[in-house]
Structure formats: C-alpha cells, structure tokens
Amino acid sequence: MSSNSESPITRIVAVTNQKGGVGKTTTTINLAASLARRNKRVLLVDLDPQGNASTGLGIEYDQRNVGTYAALMQEAAPADLPQETQFENLSIITANNELAGAEIEMIADERREYRLRDALRALEGQYDIILIDCPPSLGLLTLNALVASDSVLVPLQCEFFALEGISQLVRTIDRVRRAFNADLHLEGIILTMYDRRNNLSELVAQDARGFFGEQVFETIIPRNIRISEAQSHGTPVLDYDARSTGAAAYLALADELLTKTGNGKKA
Numbered sequence: 286m287s288s289n290s291e292s293p294i295t296r297i298v299a300v301t302n303q304k305g306g307v308g309k310t311t312t313t314i315n316l317a318a319s320l321a322r323r324n325k326r327v328l329l330v331d332l333d334p335q336g337n338a339s340t341g342l343g344i345e346y347d348q349r350n351v352g353t354y355a356a357l358m359q360e361a362a363p364a365d366l367p368q369e370t371q372f373e374n375l376s377i378i379t380a381n382n383e384l385a386g387a388e389i390e391m392i393a394d395e396r397r398e399y400r401l402r403d404a405l406r407a408l409e410g411q412y413d414i415i416l417i418d419c420p421p422s423l424g425l426l427t428l429n430a431l432v433a434s435d436s437v438l439v440p441l442q443c444e445f446f447a448l449e450g451i452s453q454l455v456r457t458i459d460r461v462r463r464a465f466n467a468d469l470h471l472e473g474i475i476l477t478m479y480d481r482r483n484n485l486s487e488l489v490a491q492d493a494r495g496f497f498g499e500q501v502f503e504t505i506i507p508r509n510i511r512i513s514e515a516q517s518h519g520t521p522v523l524d525y526d527a528r529s530t531g532a533a534a535y536l537a538l539a540d541e542l543l544t545k546t547g548n549g550k551k552a
C-alpha cells in the first residue's frame with residue numbers, strides 16, 4: 286500500500302467512557318480541532334443522542350444534514366453524511382434526537398454492530414483521522430463505535446471514582462476485539478479536568494499512571510473555564526482563546542497523539 290498524501294489510510298478512534306461528564310465530548314471537539322490545525326483532515330462523528338459535539342462546533346439543530354442516525358439505519362449514502370464546519374479541515378457527521386431510538390430500532394437487525402463501520406469504511410481515504418464521540422453507556426451505539434475503530438481514547442476525569450468502571454470498559458474492549466474487531470486497541474488514557482490546587486487530582490493521576498503506565502498520555506488537560514465557555518459559544522477553545530491553558534493542552538495532546546501514531550497514519 287502506498288503512503289502518498291492522496292491515499293493515506295484513515296485512522297478511526299473512538300472516544301469512550303461509559304461515565305457521563307468526564308470530558309469525552311470536550312476532548313473529541315478540541316482534539317479534532319487541534320488535529321485540524323495541524324493540517325490533518327479530520328472528521329468528527331457525533332454518536333451521542335444529546336448532540337453536544339454538534340452544538341459545540343456551532344451547528345444548530347436546523348443546520349444539520351442527515352447524521353449518524355441515517356448512517357446506522359442505512360438511510361443515506363455515506364458520501365452525504367459529513368458536512369463541513371466553519372473550521373478548516375474539520376468536518377462532522379452530526380447527531381439528532383432520532384439517534385436516541387436507534388439502539389432499539391436496530392435490535393433485531395442483521396449486522397447491527399457493523400453499521401457505523403460500513404458507513405465510515407466507505408469514506409476511508411477522505412480523512413486522515415476520524416474521531417467518534419460516544420454516548421455515556423456501553424450499549425449498541427458504543428459497540429458500533431468500537432467495531433468501527435482502530436483504537437480507543439479514554440478520558441478520565443481527575444475526580445472521585447475516576448477509575449471506577451474502567452476495568453469494565455477494558456473488558457468490553459477485549460470482548461469486542463475477540464468477537465468483532467481483532468485490531469482494536471487502547472490508544473491511551475487522557476487525564477482531564479486536572480486541578481492543580483486540588484490534591485485529589487494528583488492522586489487520581491498517580492493512580493491512573495500506576496494502573497495503566499505508559500498508556501496514560503503525558504499531556505494532562507487542566508480544568509480551565511475557557512474550555513467550557515468555548516463550548517457554550519459553539520467553538521473549539523483554540524478559536525475562542527488561543528492563549529488559554531486549555532487550548533495549549535489540547536494542541537499538545539494532538540501533537541502527542543501524532544507522535545505516538547507516526548503522524549496519525551495507520552500502520
């Protein structure tokens with residue numbers, strides 16, 4: 286396989302943690318924007334019925350194309366799924382309310398675990414990296430993300446009970462690897478909402494490094510008000526306040542991921 290710039294192989298990464306409020310959506314948006322700033326062609330897939338990633342990139346409800354629901358239901362051609370955002374190199378497949386019913390609607394369908402994979406495979410080569418923002422559960426939507434992906438990024442909030450549920454997530458990844466997707470692996474753990482004035486944050490970071498070793502990214506995402514403000518303005522923090530600690534951290538995370546993955550390309 287040639288590795289020229291016209292036909293790189295797309296790396297697909299699921300951002301997952303079955304806990305809500307740990308920074309999945311925030312990380313997906315800001316990592317995607319930072320990778321795009323590094324001239325990667327990035328596609329964000331909003332797989333959470335809440336649609337926070339779509340809103341967080343400034344795409345109001347009535348501006349959304351057919352989205353991930355149509356992809357799962359095979360109601361649209363894959364080429365019609367992505368839409369451009371106002372940010373260079375960054376496209377999105379949006380989520381809408383219908384997505385909330387998708388798990389039950391798919392329950393008896395053949396190949397229900399492969400729907401997202403099939404849609405994203407059809408887009409392969411058009412992007413360098415695809416990031417999937419998962420809902421806070423380990424149901425059929427997240428299963429679709431894990432079956433479609435090469436690897437998994439797990440945001441871990443530096444708070445009480447951060448590691449709770451992580452072994453269940455790791456077991457789930459193992460099961461998916463055995464049953465559906467032999468190549469799936471853990472790309473890394475991302476420590477988020479780190480507060481250096483709070484000893485607990487440091488304890489959680491130490492715990493995570495003790496447990497996962499080098500699989501924890503060196504870059505730590507600080508708790509930074511500019512990050513959450515940016516989200517409510519429908520923009521990545523990089524465009525909201527480029528000099529904030531949050532913007533610097535997500536750029537550093539993108540660079541670390543690119544280094545770790547040999548410039549983002551799939552092996």
Ligand code: ADP
Pocket residue numbers: 304305306307308309310311312337421477478479506507508509510512513514516531
């Ligand atoms: P999840 O997608 O895992 O449910 P979110 O990314 O939506 O979590 O984050 C939960 C809340 O925390 C959001 O309101 C978000 O703006 C806020 N948040 C996330 N990361 C940070 C951060 N590093 N600093 C400050 N606020 C953050």
Ligand code: MG
Pocket residue numbers: 309310311333337419
């Ligand atoms: Mg979310």
